[in-house]
Amino acid sequence: MALRRFDLEAGGDSFSFKPETEEKVAFWRAKYPADKQRSAVIPMLWLAQKDNNGWLSEPAMREVADRLEMPYIRVYEVATFYTMFRLQPVGKFHIQLCGTTPCQLRGAEGLKEVCTREIGKQMYVTDDKRLSWEEVECLGACVNAPMVQINDDYYEDLTPETLSQIIGRLRNGVELTPGPQIDRVNSAPEGGNITLTEPALFDGSRNSVSVLPNLPEPPPAPEPPPEPEPTPEATGQPDKSAPTNTDREEPSSKDIKE
C-alpha cells in the first residue's frame, strides 16, 4: 500500500452534498445522540465519497468534519486509516481487484496483468475518465474467486478473457450483468446443482411434522412419493445458456446507459 495523501489539486476548493443525499445524511446522523454525532463519521465520509465521483477530496472531508463538529485531524485520521476511502480521483468505473490468497490462487495475477495492460498503473485514471483500478485485500467472495468489484457490484469467477471483455464493455458503455461470469447461480455449483436435487425437498411434502418426541402413540409415517427424474436448471455450457440472474436489480446498468 502506497502512501495515501489527498490530491489537493484535483479536490478543488469546495464540496457540497447533493440535495438528494441530505436525506441519507439526516438518517445517519439521527442514529446518534447530539453529543455523539462524531460516531456518524464513517457513513458520512462514505456518502461524501459517493457524492464526489467515488473519491474523497479534502474539501469533502472538511465538509464532513464541519457538519459533525470534529477537528479536521480526527476525520483525517479516519479517512487515511480505511483504504476504502480513496484520497485520489478514480474513474467513473473503479475496479477493485481482489489479490488476496484465494483469488491469487485462482488466477488474480492474470487479472492484474489485464488491468495493467488495458487501463494502466494502479490508481491511474484513463484519459476518458471512465476507468481506473486498484488491488485490494479480500472482498469476501472467495467462493467465486477470482473476482473484482466495480463500483458497487461484484463480478465473479473471472478469467483474463472475461475481465478484458468487461473492461471493453465499460469503456464503450455496454450493459453488464454483475455476479458470476460463468454458468452458475451465485455460489451454487458450476453447471447446475449436484446435491439437494430431490423435488420432494422443495414441494412441501416433507414439511409435515412426522414424529414428535415423547408422544405416547406415534402416528404412522406417510408414504414417500416416487422419486422423479432430476431436472438440472443449468446446462453446464455458459455460452449457450441465458444468464440466470436476470431478475436481479442492476444499479450499474443505469450508469452504463447514460
Add this chain to the structure above:
Amino acid sequence: MSDTFKLNIDGQEIEVPKHYTLMQACEEAGAEIPRFCYHERLSVAGNCRMCLVEWQGAPKPIASCAQIVGDMRPNQDGSAPIVRTAGPYVEKARNGVMEFLLINHPLDCPICDQGGECDLQDQAVAYGRSSSRFEENKRAVEDKYMGPLVKTIMTRCIQCTRCVRFAAEVAGVEEMGMISRGENAEITTYLEKALTSELSGNVIDLCPVGALTSKPYAFNARPWELRKTSSIDVMDAMGAAIRIDAKGDAVMRILPELNEEVNEEWLSDKSRFVWDGLGRQRLDRPYIRENGKLRAATWGEAFEAVKAALAVNPDKVGVVAGDLIEVEQAKAALDLFRSLGVKNTDCRPAGAGYGTSGVREHYILNPTLMGVEEADALLLIGTNPRVEAAVWNARIRKAWLWGDLKVGVIGEAVDLTYPYEHLGTSAADLDKLASSDFYKILKDAKRPMIVVGERALCREDCLKLSQTVLKLSQDVGAVVDGWAGFGVLHTAAGRVGALDVGFVPAEGGLSTADILGGGLSTVVLLGADEVDLSKLGNAKVIYVGSHGDAGASRADIVLPSAAYTEMTATYVNTEGRVQMTTRATQPKGEAREGWAIFRALSAVCGKPLPYDTADQLRALLRGQEGEHTVFSGRGYAPGARGVSALSQPVPDVSGAFSSAPLATPVVDFYLTNPIARASKTMAECSALASRLDTPVAAE
C-alpha cells in the same frame, strides 16, 4: 469492599488503592518500569508495550500501564496476585518489544539531537539486544512541517502518540494526529500546518525519541556539554520553574522543571524559546547621548551624567519600573530615589488604580494557580489566560476536562481551548451578572473563583470595577474560611514584587501616566519599554535595562543591567509566591545587576544605601528575626491566608462603568517584552501567528 488491593510485587506484599494502575503499584513497590507511551499527565494509550510485567498465572505478559489493579483477581488460594517486574520472563518480553521498536528506528544517534537524553537510547542499553537480526529494508517516513519551533525527523518516531495526546488533552488544540495505519502510520499535523498552541514546545520534551526536537536548538550542543542551572522564568507572571542550559557564555536552551504548584511540568513557547533574545540587542556598556547620538561611555562618566540629571527639584524627577524588574533592583532604586526626595515612582501601567491601598490581597492571585483544580466555577474578567498565562490556561482546561469546572468570561470572546459562558465584553456587563444563570452557578459553587485581569484594573473605572468584583466575591461566597476565591492575574513578572516593596507613588507623587505625560525634567526608566514614551517632551531620560528596545532608543543615558538568566534575583509571581532566579551566565560586557547599579549610584550621589551585597539587601527585605514580611518565606503562595483581608467590608464607589471593552494587554503573545522582541525565534512565531487567520479546526 475495601478500596485497596493487595499485590505481591517482586516478593514484596503491598497494598494500593484499587484505581491504581499496575505500573503505579510496581513503582510504589520500588520497581522501575520502562515506558515510552505512558505519561502521568496524559491519558493511557498502552501502545508501546515496553512496560510489560509478569503476572503469575496470566497467559501473556501484562502491559502494566493499562492494567487497573482493581480489575486483577487474587490467586486461587486467595493470596495476593504475584507480579514480577524482573527476571528472565519479563526480560525476554521487553527484549522482544525493544527489538520490534528498533526494527524501523534509524539508529542515527550520532547525528540526533536527542542523543544523550533519549529514552529509547537508554532503554535499548538496558533491555535491547546487542545487535540487530533484521535484514530487510527499514521504512522511512517523510519529515513533517510543524512550525518554527518543532523540528521533525519522523523516521525516528516510534508511534507512542504522546504528542497527539498532549495536543488534544493538555494544549487543547486538536491539530496533531496519527494518519494511515500499520507500517504506514505517521504522526502529523493536519496537512502539515504549524501548531497553533502556545504550549507546542512541550511535545519536544514529551517525545521519548528524537522525532520531535527543538528547531532553534538543532545541532547546537550535546546535553553533557551544558551547564544546567535551576531558575525561574519571567516571561509571564507565573514564575514557572525552568532549567537554563548554558554553554560558555551563551544560554543554549531553556527547559521546564517540575513545580506542581505553578507549571506542573509544562512551559510556554515564549519561555522556552526566548533564549536567543538573550544574545541579541544587548546593552553591554553604558551610553550617553551626545549631539543626538548615543556614544559608549564608562560607568564613571555615566554616573556623573546621571548625578547631573538628578540634580533638579525632586518633584521634577519620575521613576517608572518595567515589567521584568526584580525585587532587589526595585528595592535599591526605591530606597535611593526616596532618599533623594523623589515621590514620583511607579511600577504599574498607565492608569492603574490598584496597589495603593496597602492590602496585598487586592493585587495577587489569592486562590492560587493550583487552586483552579479545586474550584468548581471560575469567572474570568478582562483577562485572556491563554496568552497571559498559557500554562495556567492548560490547568484551567485540565480542571474543565477532568473535573466539572464551569467557566464564565467577561471580556473578549476568544478561543480559550475550553468552552465557557460569555457574559459580556465590557465592565458594565458586571451589573447584569447578578441576573444571569452564571451568577447562580457561582453562588451554588463550593469553591467559586473570580479572576480579574490586571489590565482591567488599569482603566478609568478601575476603582468601581475592583469594588464591584470584591463585593461580588463576598456575595457569592468566594471568600470563606479556607478559600480566598478572588484574585488578580498579572502579566508582568516583576509587578507583584515591585508592589510588595512599595514601588508606587509616595504621598502626593505622580503615577505612571503623569510621569510619562511630560512636564518632568528627568525620567528614569527601569526596563520600562511597555509604556507610552511619546509624550516625554524634553525630559532627560535615564534607561536602566538589559536590551536595546523602546526605552533605550529614547534614553539620554543608558545603564546596562543583567537579564534574568544572569543574576540571582528575587521575583514574586502573580500568586504572591516569592521565588529566586539563579545566575546561569555572566552579565553581558560591563552590565551589572540592577541593585548594584543603584548602590553604586547612591555613593556617587552622596546618599550611600545601607547594604553592600545582595545578601544584605535580601536580609533587609526579609526583616528582623521573628518579624513576618512578604519576603520572609520563599516558594509558597499565601493563598487562603488572605481571607481575613478580603472579607473586610468594601467601601462603595460611585460612578458608572466605562463602556470600553475589557481587553487583554497581550496583543502579541510572542512579543511581550524586550527579550522576546530581540529573539528571532519569537519574531518568526509572531509572523506566523498573524498569518494564521483561518482556523484550522472546526472546534
